[in-house]
Amino acid sequence: MTSKIEESGERPTPVLECRGLAAGYGAVTVVRDLDVRLSAGQVLAVLGPNGAGKTTVMTTLAGLLPRIEGEVVVNGTPLPSARPGAANKAGLVLVADDRALFTSLSVRENLQIAQKSGGPSLEATMEMFPALKKRLKVSAGSISGGEQQMLAVARALVQQPKVLLIDEMSMGLAPVIVEELLPVVRRIADETGAVVVLVEQHVHLALEVADEALVLVHGDVRLQGSAAELAVHPERLEAAYLGEAAAV
Known part of the structure; x- marks a missing residue:
């Protein structure tokens, strides 16, 4: 996978890792088997149709919802489940x-x-x-x-923040405003070194500022990879949204 951040010969130490994350409400599992590994200065775009589980992922990462399974690790330290204070102390900050x-x-x-x-x-x-x-x-x-x-x-x-979680940055905003705001996400990652996880409905604008992207459909990761690669293969995105593509 390509990245906008500089690559060294060794794989960078991750700032944020999700390992086999499953999340939901009570006994109802909304998101399953989410694996993410992000290094300093990387942006992940979380895409998918309404009801796919994107906000559930964000609130679970922030400690506002208990995890059903899996781990969330920041700078090598596993975080306790459903402890928003601990998540914030570790450097996770949510923009709801x-x-x-x-x-x-x-x-x-x-x-x-x-x-x-x-x-x-x-x-x-x-x-x-x-x-x-x-x-x-x-x-x-x-x-x-x-x-x-x-x-x-x-x-x-x-x-x-070490990890900045931005849920639906463009909600309720005119497209021209979104075009001004989303590049700031790239600047934040580049200038502060924070990992940014961005839930966004404007798919192509999100892919322009992201390093990595994943598509959630009904709580499953249907597509995951380099944002640059996905941007030039819109047919993969369309198939993923329609539930026809497996994660790559």
């Missing part, structure tokens, strides 16, 4: 699909609440999102949907 902002607080206050000691300054974070610089005193509930999504990601960045 509802953004979960404090809408009555200002943009600056939302960032200050999340800021971790020793993490990047607000000024450094604003370099990623210059549109927010003039909105720092405005309440989060009064800014546009695109600006709210920028704020949600910026709030994650001030926590200095």
Whole structure:
């Protein structure tokens, strides 16, 4: 598989590993046999139709749902199941699909609440999102949907994540805004070294910024491989979405 990050002769030490991950709700298994290995600065696009289990994967990685089977390992250390505090302490930060902002607080206050000691300054974070610089005193509930999504990601960045989980970054946003936001994901990975796991419905835009990609259908991995390779073989993606392709 090719990668946008530089390759050495040895396989890089993974920052995030999922080994045989199965996840769901109670006795109902939604996602099965998920295996992922990502090194610093890599972006994984998690694709698939609605109801495929993508959000279940993200909330399980973040410790908000108990694992049914398997392991989640960050920098060589296995994480306990259903312990969001432990996951966050290990460096996993989730940007939820509802953004979960404090809408009555200002943009600056939302960032200050999340800021971790020793993490990047607000000024450094604003370099990623210059549109927010003039909105720092405005309440989060009064800014546009695109600006709210920028704020949600910026709030994650001030926590200095090792693994940044972004669930449905483009939800409710106009395509032109999505085209501006998704390249920031690539920049975050390149400049901070964080692993980024991105759930995204805009398949081709996601593949442009990702190193690796997988397609979930009914909780099974139907296709997995290099994002660059999948981008030039749309017929594989179409077959996977239709349930006709096995993982490669």
